[in-house]
Amino acid sequence: MIKFDYVITDAVGIHARPAGALAKKVKEYQSKVVIGKGDKSAEAQKLMAVMSLGVKCGETVTVTIEGDDEEDAAPAIQAFFNENL
Amino acid sequence: MDYRKCASDILTEIGGKDNLVSAAHCATRLRLVIADNAKASKEKLENIDGVKGVFEAAGQLQIIIGTGTVNKVYDEFIDLAGVAAASKDDVKQAAAAKQPMWKRAIKTVGDVFVPILPAIVASGLLMGIVEALGKIESLNFNGTAWYQFLDMMSATAFAFLPVIVAISAAKVFGANIYLGAVLGLMMVHPSLLNGWNVGSEDAIMSMFGTTSIPTWNLFGNIQIGGYVLGSISRHGYQGHVIPIVIAIWVLAKIEKWLHKKVPEMLDLFVVPITSIFLTSLVTFMAIGPVFSLLENYVLEGAKFLITNPFGAVVIGALYPVTVVMGLHHMYNGIESGMLAQAGGFNTWMPVATAANFAQAGSSLAVGIKSKNAKTKSVAIPAALSASLGITEPAIFGINLRYMKPFVCAMIGAAVGGGFAAYAGLKATAYGVTGFPGFLIITNIPAYALLLLISGGVAFTLTLIFWNEEKKEEKKIESEKTEKTVKAETKENTVYAPCNGEVILLEQVADETFASGALGNGCAIVPKEGVVKAPFNGTVTMVFDTGHAVGLMSDDGIELLIHVGINTVELDGKHYEKLVSMGEKVSMGTPLLKFDIEAIKAAGYDITTPVIVTNADDYKNIDKPNTGKTAAGSELYTVSK
Numbered sequence: 001m002i003k004f005d006y007v008i009t010d011a012v013g014i015h016a017r018p019a020g021a022l023a024k025k026v027k028e029y030q031s032k033v034v035i036g037k038g039d040k041s042a043e044a045q046k047l048m049a050v051m052s053l054g055v056k057c058g059e060t061v062t063v064t065i066e067g068d069d070e071e072d073a074a075p076a077i078q079a080f081f082n083e084n085l
Numbered sequence: 086m087d088y089r090k091c092a093s094d095i096l097t098e099i100g101g102k103d104n105l106v107s108a109a110h111c112a113t114r115l116r117l118v119i120a121d122n123a124k125a126s127k128e129k130l131e132n133i134d135g136v137k138g139v140f141e142a143a144g145q146l147q148i149i150i151g152t153g154t155v156n157k158v159y160d161e162f163i164d165l166a167g168v169a170a171a172s173k174d175d176v177k178q179a180a181a182a183k184q185p186m187w188k189r190a191i192k193t194v195g196d197v198f199v200p201i202l203p204a205i206v207a208s209g210l211l212m213g214i215v216e217a218l219g220k221i222e223s224l225n226f227n228g229t230a231w232y233q234f235l236d237m238m239s240a241t242a243f244a245f246l247p248v249i250v251a252i253s254a255a256k257v258f259g260a261n262i263y264l265g266a267v268l269g270l271m272m273v274h275p276s277l278l279n280g281w282n283v284g285s286e287d288a289i290m291s292m293f294g295t296t297s298i299p300t301w302n303l304f305g306n307i308q309i310g311g312y313v314l315g316s317i318s319r320h321g322y323q324g325h326v327i328p329i330v331i332a333i334w335v336l337a338k339i340e341k342w343l344h345k346k347v348p349e350m351l352d353l354f355v356v357p358i359t360s361i362f363l364t365s366l367v368t369f370m371a372i373g374p375v376f377s378l379l380e381n382y383v384l385e386g387a388k389f390l391i392t393n394p395f396g397a398v399v400i401g402a403l404y405p406v407t408v409v410m411g412l413h414h415m416y417n418g419i420e421s422g423m424l425a426q427a428g429g430f431n432t433w434m435p436v437a438t439a440a441n442f443a444q445a446g447s448s449l450a451v452g453i454k455s456k457n458a459k460t461k462s463v464a465i466p467a468a469l470s471a472s473l474g475i476t477e478p479a480i481f482g483i484n485l486r487y488m489k490p491f492v493c494a495m496i497g498a499a500v501g502g503g504f505a506a507y508a509g510l511k512a513t514a515y516g517v518t519g520f521p522g523f524l525i526i527t528n529i530p531a532y533a534l535l536l537l538i539s540g541g542v543a544f545t546l547t548l549i550f551w552n553e554e555k556k557e558e559k560k561i562e563s564e565k566t567e568k569t570v571k572a573e574t575k576e577n578t579v580y581a582p583c584n585g586e587v588i589l590l591e592q593v594a595d596e597t598f599a600s601g602a603l604g605n606g607c608a609i610v611p612k613e614g615v616v617k618a619p620f621n622g623t624v625t626m627v628f629d630t631g632h633a634v635g636l637m638s639d640d641g642i643e644l645l646i647h648v649g650i651n652t653v654e655l656d657g658k659h660y661e662k663l664v665s666m667g668e669k670v671s672m673g674t675p676l677l678k679f680d681i682e683a684i685k686a687a688g689y690d691i692t693t694p695v696i697v698t699n700a701d702d703y704k705n706i707d708k709p710n711t712g713k714t715a716a717g718s719e720l721y722t723v724s725k
Contacts (some may be wrong), residue, residue, distance in 0.1 A: 016655040021605035041164060047603060047698040048635040048643050052626035052666065058611065081099055 001066040006081045013056035016047075023047050025080050031067025033043050033077060037066040044077075086641050087623050090457070091135035092161035095148060098133065100124030102166045110159040113343055115148040122146065142409075142483040149463075149482060165429075191415045196257045197330055198417035200247050202516040204242045205421065209240035209431075209514020212527045218515070246425045247272045247322055247329040254330045260337035264361055267315050268336060269363060272322040272373070280323035280377075281427035317369045324425045325373075326418065327380040328623045332368040339363055345678035349488055384422050386425065391432050394506040401502020401539075402495045404440035408480060413437075430511035430527070438518040438532075441499025441538035445471035445488035446543035448479035448499055450594060455553050472540070474518040493546035501539025510535060574620055574672050576640050581714045582619045582676075582695060585611040588711055590694065595650045598694045604645060606696035607709040607721060616646055616677040618670040625667075627676075628653070631660030634676050635698070642723060643699040648679055650690040659683040673717055697723060 010018065026033045026044040033044035037059060042049035044063075055061055063081070073082045099105060106118040125146060130139045135158065138149040149562025151157050215235045216489065218226045218624070226232050233285030242249060256261040273280070283298060293311045303315035322328055340360040347355045348543055390396030407413050420431045445468045452464030460483070467478035477697050484491040508531040517525055519536070526532040556624055574580065581587070586609065593599045593608045616634065620642065633647040661678040664670060684691055702725065709721040 012630075012656075015628065016603060016647055021598055024602055037580045041293075043160075048625050048645065050115075051628070051633075051645075052634060054626075054629060056629075079688050 001065060003062060003064050004069050004074070004078060005060055005062050006078075006085070007060050008055055008057055008085050009055050010085045013059070014050060014061075014085065016051060019047050019050045020048065021084060024082065025077060026073075029065075029067070029069050029073035030039065030075070031065050031070045031073045034064045034066075035075070036062040036064065086135045086618075086639070087625075087637050088090045088135075088154070088157040089161040089165070090623065091133060091150075092158050093160060093165050095130065095136070095158075098126050099146065099237065105166050108159070108163055108166065113149055113151055113155055115150055115155060115159055115162065117146045118144065118146065119146055133135060137459065138257045138345060138482045138486070138509070142438030142477070143383050144557070147481075158625060172403045172452055177710045179659070193257060194330075194418045196416045197254045198326075198421055199251065199516075200256070201253050201421075205248055205424070206514050206516055208242035208484060209424070209512070209517075209525045211235060211671070213527070214511040215239055215526065243424055243429075244323060245269075245273055246356055246421065247328060249313040251324050251333055254333035255337070255647070257679055258334050258337035258339050259356070260333055260360075264336060264357055265333050267361060268332055268364060268368065270604060272332075272368070274321060277319055277321035278323040280325060283318075283320040286327065305407075315370060318374065322373055322377060323375045324429070325380055326421050326425055328368070328376040328547075331372050331376050332364060334422055335367055335372065336360055336364040345643065367421075380422055384419065384426070387419050388432060391436055391502075392504045392506050392509070397436055397502040398499045398505035399502075401436050401439050402470055402499035404437060404502070405444060405480065405491065405495055406478075406496055408440070408476060414610060424513075424515065430513065431515050431525075432506075432511045434510075434512040434515055434522065435505035435510035435532070436498075436502040436516060436536060438522050439472055439505055440498035440536060441474055441476045441518045442536050442540040443494040443501060444476045444479040444484055445469075445541035446492040446540035447547040448483045449540075450493075450544045451483050451487065451490050451546035454548060454551065454568045457486050457553065460553075462702075468723050471705070472519045474521060489551045490547045493550065494543045495641075496546060497543030498539070500542050501535055503533055504538050508535070525725070575719075575722075577696065577724060578620065579606070579638075579644060579697070579720045580619045580672060581609065581716050583611045583645055583693070583716050583720050584613045584618045585609040585714060586712065587709050587714050587720065588692070589708070590696065593690075593692055593694055594690055598647070598650070598696070601700075602696040603629070603647075603694070604696035605700045605706045606644075606694065607711075608692050608694040608722075609714065610649070610692050611681060613716075614681050615675050616674055616675055616679075616693075618674040619646070619720065621643060621671045623667065624664045624676070627662050627664060627666055630655065630657040631662040632657075633680070634662075636670070641699075641702065642697055644695065645695060645698050646676075646695050648691070648693045649684055650679060650692055651682065652689050655684065655687060659687070695720065 008014065023045050029077045034041050035044050035050055039057055040053055040061065042053050044050060063077060065077060067073070087303070096102065096105070098122065099117065104120050104124050106120055109116045115440040122141065125300045127139050130136055132150060135150060135154065136148055137151055140147055197611055204523045206231055215232065218224060219232060248266060248269035251265045252262050255265025278298065293313065300313070300321060301317045304316060307314040323531060332619050340356060340585045343356045343360055344352065390400055403411070416433060416437065420433050423429050423431050423433065448471060449468035450466050451459050454462050455464060463478070464483045467482050471479040477506040480491070484494055508528065510531055511527055512522065512526065513524045514525040523529060523532060588608050588610060590601060590605065590607050597603060598608070618636065620636070622636050622638040623644070624634065630647060630653055632652040633645060634644070636644045638644065659680040662679060663675050672678065681691055700706060705724045707723070714720065
């Protein structure tokens, strides 16, 4: 299991477009990716669940990656956050 | 279906997180261990949308949800409850620890004898086929090379049964399985007299020097009241399965104790030899003679009951009760004991078949008579499964819930059991009942009659005496109607959320939406500034900015309605939310209000994608009719 925290810098938070792009990215890997904010969490694949977290600019999310290809998935997903969110 | 709601309702009805010990799921059921069963309301659990049935078994609260959905509810459930996912075995163990000693002992018998089923069924089927062919005189099969070869092949598992049992028991008790195998082999060593030819009373008496079986008197001829100390009867334990189970249990105890005490570097030299030496001594001096005798008494008792019609009637009637209590695993021990005996047949299986097939009969009758689609959809597959030998769905899902069908099944089982004993039915294996039982039975026409009698009696009685109670269902219905007045909608259909012009998703001037990356569907260019619910369902998400809303329909469609492109940047200006997350809505309920002209004036495209975000769950999302539409008219349909 690989875990990292990320502070959202995108002015409008995780809205539909980045959530969709994230889901697409995550689907490239077999690992299960969970986004947590406070005591709520959502599977990154599930667009609606991710959007319902209501993540805004400046908030911290915890990303957990777990699965056989987690070693490959984690850096790619981290890069995705850095570039898009 | 709203998985999260289902999960949270379940959590509430079992008495909250604090009452939960562990959770797991199998293909169809959520398997929970809860601290205090009294806090869980079964009736309320059953009324939760998405729950198909609830029962308690083996210390677990099992909630039937269904294939493909149970895992989703489970994910939400552990998320809500904050417990770590447990494997099925963890739950079984947690459940087992709650059970009294005698129940655990019976479970252990099952754990030992169930995994060896492939060997027993393969050999039993082969034996059944060889015998059937041998009986047809015109074939002259008896005595041919094939006959002898197949006879040898099919008898092997039974001739060396203690070895197979030893390996399985070693796994269960945690002994080294190779040491277990050695002990099993020792008990059927060729230099010992074949146990099939030795009566177990004789074996005991030999220790007193009063029978003709030769003995090894390890400590000379010291006698204590006629008992020759350390006398070992020189016979094997072919035909016995219980002594080896006890012996392996002792082996495991000794081995584990030694592993703890002996330094690791000496372990390999000390532990195996010490544990096998001690266990062998105890086994041949005491465990073997004593438990083979006890086993014989139990078997003779069981046989006496089961082969006498009156006894078989009683066993048949009680059999389903023992299944409910989880005691039926012990029968595998009895059945394998019967088969292990010289020329032994399984006379228990026909009565078990009567009991199982009667459950199928009752469940089928419920399925036919019930008017409730949910009951039907459980009862008929359950009946099918029971007719193939797996009765739990029929017993727990249907018959026991309504009780009368269960009683009818007991009667069917009793009548069938009596017939089985009267007809002298016997089988060549165990672990197979119902229709597959035809393959291991020695008298096929009588077996067919047995199925007809037990199933038929249960079916007919249930059909006559069982009547569906309606009041429970009505109560739920009325509760539901109070909450929301539902509009008539078709399944798997998305209706237009507002008046406007329908366009294809590909025509949306935004790559993310147009490519289908967010989901599939279409878009509407709205003509009025209000979004209405496009089906009956639940609001799963509303952005604080009010520019988009997510919904889940009652039949499982996840829909995103995103008003305008890039309108997240307006930060809520020109939008007004009318609903909040978790709210139930029916078709046509206003969800959002927005000012079309103001949004356009701010420089944004007002095109509103209406897309299914769980598109992976649906094979087809139909192309909509483009052009003018009015709120509430059909937009597109989806199918799985």
